[in-house]
Amino acid sequence: MGSLSKTFTSSVGRKFVMGLTGLFLISFLIVHVSINALIFLNDGGQTFNVAADFMGHNLIVRIMEIGLFAGIILHIVQAIVLTAQNKAARPATYAYSNASANSTWYSRSMGLLGTLILMFLILHLYHFWWPTKAAVFNHEEHDTFQNITMVFQELWVVIVYVLGVISLGYHLLHGFQSAFQTMGWNHKKWTPIVKAIGFWFSIIVPIIFALMPISIYLGWIS
Amino acid sequence: MSNFNSNIPEGELTQKWTKYRSSVALVNPANKRSIEVIVVGSGLAGASAAATLAEMGYKVKCFCFQDSPRRAHSIAAQGGINAAKNYQNDGDSVYRLFYDTIKGGDYRAREANVHRLAEVSANIIDQCVAQGVPLAREYGGLLDNRSFGGTQVQRTFYAAGQTGQQLLLGAYSALERQVGMGKVEMFTRHEMLDVVVIDGKARGIIARNLLTGELERHFGHAVVLGTGGYGNVFFLSTNAMGSNVTAAWKIHKKGAFFGNPCYTQIHPTCIPVSGDHQSKLTLMSESLRNDGRIWVPKKKDDPRKPQDIPEDERDYYLERRYPAFGNLVPRDVASRAAKERCDAGYGVGASKLAVYLDFTANTERYGRIEANKQGNHHPDKETCMRLGREVIKEKYGNLFDMYAQITGENPYETPMRIYPAVHYTMGGIWVDYDLMTTVPGLYCIGEANFSDHGANRLGASALMQGLADGYFVLPYTIGSYLSKEISTKAIPTDHPAFVEAENHVKSTLDRFLNIKGTKSVDHFHKKLGHIMWEKCGMARNAKGLTEAIEEIKALRKEFWSDVRVPGSSDEFNPELEKAGRVADFLELGELMCIDALHREESCGGHFREEFQTEEGEAKRDDANFSYVAAWEYKGESVYELHKEELNYENIKVAQRNYK
Amino acid sequence: MNLTLKVWRQKNSKSTGNLVDYKVSDISPDMSFLEMFDVLNEQLINKGEEPIVFDHDCREGICGMCSMYINGRPHGPKDLVTTCQLHMRSFKDGDTIVVEPWRAKAFPVIKDLAVDRSAFDRVIAAGGFISVNTGNAQDANNLPIAKSKADAAFEAAACIGCGACVAACKNASAMLFVSAKVSQFSLLPQGQPERYKRVQNMVAQMDSEGFGNCTNTGACEAECPKGISLENIARMNRDYLTAKLFSEEEA
Structure with missing residues (x-):
């Protein structure tokens, strides 16, 4: 094996991939949440649909979309490998452990939170990504906004979405600053700022995401 | 006949080591590769020696009883390491360090060795810094120093209160580097239980694998012991629980003389004993005496809290008795002064066996300096104390934390209570200038040898000696012997001497297990410790020592008929390990008392109540006792005294005066 | 103080271990955690049982040899101390204390509470x-x-x-x-x-x-x-x- 490929199978290397893909996915979230926020213009989804249409047809965006999926898959595969390695590193577990004394529950539950997010993601893709793709493929017009307002009429869907973004919030709460730590980007002056940004990012972004289904369900937006 | 000659090189004192190094026989690189050296112990002396010998090209096997060489008790040394660098421009020099060490040792150390120690002291600092040991620095980026007892210069280098740890980790790194390169074979959790002597020369050891109980035979062209001191003979000491005399005692019984066994250092600043349950004592570094003032109330049984006792009702007895050195008198002097006050009824705390070590005055002084720096030229007392505490915290934080942890009291608020405790043994295996024992091919380094400290060691000199021996002395001097061994082939370990030694070890282990008595090993260890502390401790007298010898003999007899050692010898069995160590302490204790009884004078750590001045100071007898007492083992309770006369050609022998 | 201890006992690296209950009484709050184990071991030896094996050496928090997982935390409930510097005043009379060895594949248990590091x-x-x-x-x-x-x-x-x-x-x-x-x-x-x-x-x-x-x-x-x-x-x-x-x- 070459030195570079060995890099990415080492403990630090795998974490590097996790961190890098994590940060990449965070950057996607910024785009996603910005477009979502357009519905709050309350213009009957006009601006939102323009943006959605652009995202669905623009070539560069579509290439990036492949990158996005690759990123998600890489993030998941690495997570599975790391989890397996970490489990193997402690074959006999403690009879009694007081882990809450030294770490937060969500930092220890990234795998669980990630799994919840993945399950949510599958539903989410089924709801929105697939119809868009199908429309593009069939050269049909697709009204994303209308699709949204339809999907979020069901209470259970809204609840699942809210739970999904809560999982995302906790995942980010640990993941955001953790990615910087893993990449080795720490600094006496800058790290506190990164942590503060990460904290507010993990709260604000999921709230905006959650507001969409809630406001549609409650009819604040039509 | 054993080789009892100090082998001090001819010539002028300052030139001896230089000339020796230039003329000592060498071993060529090709021959070094086939010469095997066994190093027992992985503390400062052992690890540095093993690493250096391997760097030079020898095949080295290194043994330690802990699970890693990094755990040797050198790690616990707190205060610092001396070196004649004169970085502080306060008039230090090799000669001054030499002089202070001889004087501090109460004129009972060998001039040539001490001078060599002072000469190489500077190299040690260079070596350690090159290894990445993070010694304390000043803002300009240069190394910082502090003061220690018995000197009037600042020559002590340090790394917070963890100097021993940092130096040991440096030596450990060097050792592990050689392990990684395959040049040192490391045997952790192994205990040396005998030395193998063939045709009068040391040729190997018997070691027990502590995990499996298996006895192993190891050959070496030479054997080096760096196995530390024997302070644990007192049960309660600042030594680690595992520190022991076993390796040294085994070689003593195989012909190595034991030098000055009665010279024990009682360290003045330790946390007092709090109850019967106590398993060990904890040192508070001597560096604290830089900023702490020692006192007791002027009134007996003063019930007031220390903070409530006004200045003029306090007796700063060290400053009173020794105005020139004050709180920084050598350890033996400070310890005895504390004992004197407590015996006279002025002790403090529940046990009345403690004195105060008070930082208030210096906290305030530091605070005032800080306030001035911040532009506050008339700070009130509270501001001074607050700022001063931060300075104190930076200097001694870990020690203060440790004190709070153990006693449950806050030393920033209330003075520490301290009392002397056994800390170091100046005595040990007798060695010549080459650090070779009376058995050819058998070397002893660090605290384990009778060393360069005479009758009392100065603070921060133990680390210096351990590393001097390991890095800079032994690697040269061992060549003088090994150069004659280049044609000696490795002796197969089925040689009868190996078989016999192993059988002897095995039968001793079986004997412990077969006694099946009623009392634990610790029971005997505590009893022995009590006898030693009461009768061979800070003050000794003929009557007590004579009694102690009989009591130890009786205790030893009881041990061999009533000790209970559970488990078996073919498993990990710490009780069995302890039994072996305590059995050896039970013999050593007797020899210490014999030595203390024979030395009818007071010097350094050895204080005979019959021999003191009217002011209660130690009274030496240079006419009759200016020698090293080297004891030869002749059978149970039989020891023959050999005397190595000490000649002082470069120093005027005088009564020590710290007034 | 009187305490109940649940201590991991394991004969050697190959055997499986289990938690065993022990009672200790008259424990002084000034004792260190390891001194409390000394008392327990003395009891066990006097009863003719095998004492508990645990690693320890300097007992002043610097050698790094002591290694007990106490009540679900390495070196017990206090921050910034090793097991040897943990004192019994950190516990209450009547407490039950669970003591296990470090657990990791890279640190196999040797015996009882001692592991190979x-x-x-x-x-x-x-x-x-x-x-x-x-x-x-x-x-x-x-x-x-x-x-x-x-x-x-x-x-x-x-x-x-x-x-x-x-x-x-x-x-x-x-x-x-x-x-x-x-x-x-x-x-x-x-x-x-x-x-x-x-x-x-x-x-x-x-x-x-x-x-x-x-x-x-x-x-x-x-x-x-x-x-x-x-x-x-x-x-x-x-x-x-x-x-x-x-x-x-x-x-």
Whole structure:
């Protein structure tokens, strides 16, 4: 094996991939949440649909979309490998452990939170990504906004979405600053700022995401 | 006949080591590769020696009883390491360090060795810094120093209160580097239980694998012991629980003389004993005496809290008795002064066996300096104390934390209570200038040898000696012997001497297990410790020592008929390990008392109540006792005294005066 | 104080172990946790039972040998102390205390509460040193080092190698230990020539010992008796990635 490929199978290397893909996915979230926020213009989804249409047809965006999926898959595969390695590193577990004394529950539950997010993601893709793709493929017009307002009429869907973004919030709460730590980007002056940004990012972004289904369900937006 | 000659090189004192190094026989690189050296112990002396010998090209096997060489008790040394660098421009020099060490040792150390120690002291600092040991620095980026007892210069280098740890980790790194390169074979959790002597020369050891109980035979062209001191003979000491005399005692019984066994250092600043349950004592570094003032109330049984006792009702007895050195008198002097006050009824705390070590005055002084720096030229007392505490915290934080942890009291608020405790043994295996024992091919380094400290060691000199021996002395001097061994082939370990030694070890282990008595090993260890502390401790007298010898003999007899050692010898069995160590302490204790009884004078750590001045100071007898007492083992309770006369050609022998 | 102890007993590395209940009475609050174990062992010996094996040596918190997982936390409930410096005043009369060995694949149990931590030595042997032979050093003050750097290196070097970080980590990762040594040398000018080679070799050895990966939960830092900072792990990651991605020197 070459030195570079060995890099990415080492403990630090795998974490590097996790961190890098994590940060990449965070950057996607910024785009996603910005477009979502357009519905709050309350213009009957006009601006939102323009943006959605652009995202669905623009070539560069579509290439990036492949990158996005690759990123998600890489993030998941690495997570599975790391989890397996970490489990193997402690074959006999403690009879009694007081882990809450030294770490937060969500930092220890990234795998669980990630799994919840993945399950949510599958539903989410089924709801929105697939119809868009199908429309593009069939050269049909697709009204994303209308699709949204339809999907979020069901209470259970809204609840699942809210739970999904809560999982995302906790995942980010640990993941955001953790990615910087893993990449080795720490600094006496800058790290506190990164942590503060990460904290507010993990709260604000999921709230905006959650507001969409809630406001549609409650009819604040039509 | 054993080789009892100090082998001090001819010539002028300052030139001896230089000339020796230039003329000592060498071993060529090709021959070094086939010469095997066994190093027992992985503390400062052992690890540095093993690493250096391997760097030079020898095949080295290194043994330690802990699970890693990094755990040797050198790690616990707190205060610092001396070196004649004169970085502080306060008039230090090799000669001054030499002089202070001889004087501090109460004129009972060998001039040539001490001078060599002072000469190489500077190299040690260079070596350690090159290894990445993070010694304390000043803002300009240069190394910082502090003061220690018995000197009037600042020559002590340090790394917070963890100097021993940092130096040991440096030596450990060097050792592990050689392990990684395959040049040192490391045997952790192994205990040396005998030395193998063939045709009068040391040729190997018997070691027990502590995990499996298996006895192993190891050959070496030479054997080096760096196995530390024997302070644990007192049960309660600042030594680690595992520190022991076993390796040294085994070689003593195989012909190595034991030098000055009665010279024990009682360290003045330790946390007092709090109850019967106590398993060990904890040192508070001597560096604290830089900023702490020692006192007791002027009134007996003063019930007031220390903070409530006004200045003029306090007796700063060290400053009173020794105005020139004050709180920084050598350890033996400070310890005895504390004992004197407590015996006279002025002790403090529940046990009345403690004195105060008070930082208030210096906290305030530091605070005032800080306030001035911040532009506050008339700070009130509270501001001074607050700022001063931060300075104190930076200097001694870990020690203060440790004190709070153990006693449950806050030393920033209330003075520490301290009392002397056994800390170091100046005595040990007798060695010549080459650090070779009376058995050819058998070397002893660090605290384990009778060393360069005479009758009392100065603070921060133990680390210096351990590393001097390991890095800079032994690697040269061992060549003088090994150069004659280049044609000696490795002796197969089925040689009868190996078989016999192993059988002897095995039968001793079986004997412990077969006694099946009623009392634990610790029971005997505590009893022995009590006898030693009461009768061979800070003050000794003929009557007590004579009694102690009989009591130890009786205790030893009881041990061999009533000790209970559970488990078996073919498993990990710490009780069995302890039994072996305590059995050896039970013999050593007797020899210490014999030595203390024979030395009818007071010097350094050895204080005979019959021999003191009217002011209660130690009274030496240079006419009759200016020698090293080297004891030869002749059978149970039989020891023959050999005397190595000490000649002082470069120093005027005088009564020590710290007034 | 009277206490109930649930202590892990395991005959040797091959056998399976279990928690065994013991009662101890008349425990003084001034005793250290290990002195309480001394009392228990004395009781066991007097009853003709096998005493509990546990690692310990200096009993002043610096050798790093003691290693008990007490009530679900390495070195027990107090921060910044080792087991030997934990005193019984941290417990209440009538408490039940669960005591287990460190648990990690890389730290197999030897007997009862004693584990094999030689993996740490092998990690150091792989690169935790500066390659300078005895006798080659220049004068110590020829190399001024900023006090802040020297202090930071010292703080990293204060690691006692006890393994509490591994014991605390849900992944049994050794990154705090390894990064402390990497950082010490990475911060000092003496460590620069081997800086990138060192980090690669030490990480490779760490991985091959079977330790887990760091997920930045911070449990190691919280439980470290010497307060070694998580920043060291970031520094190690940075050095490692720099070495692997940008350095042309192979380790």
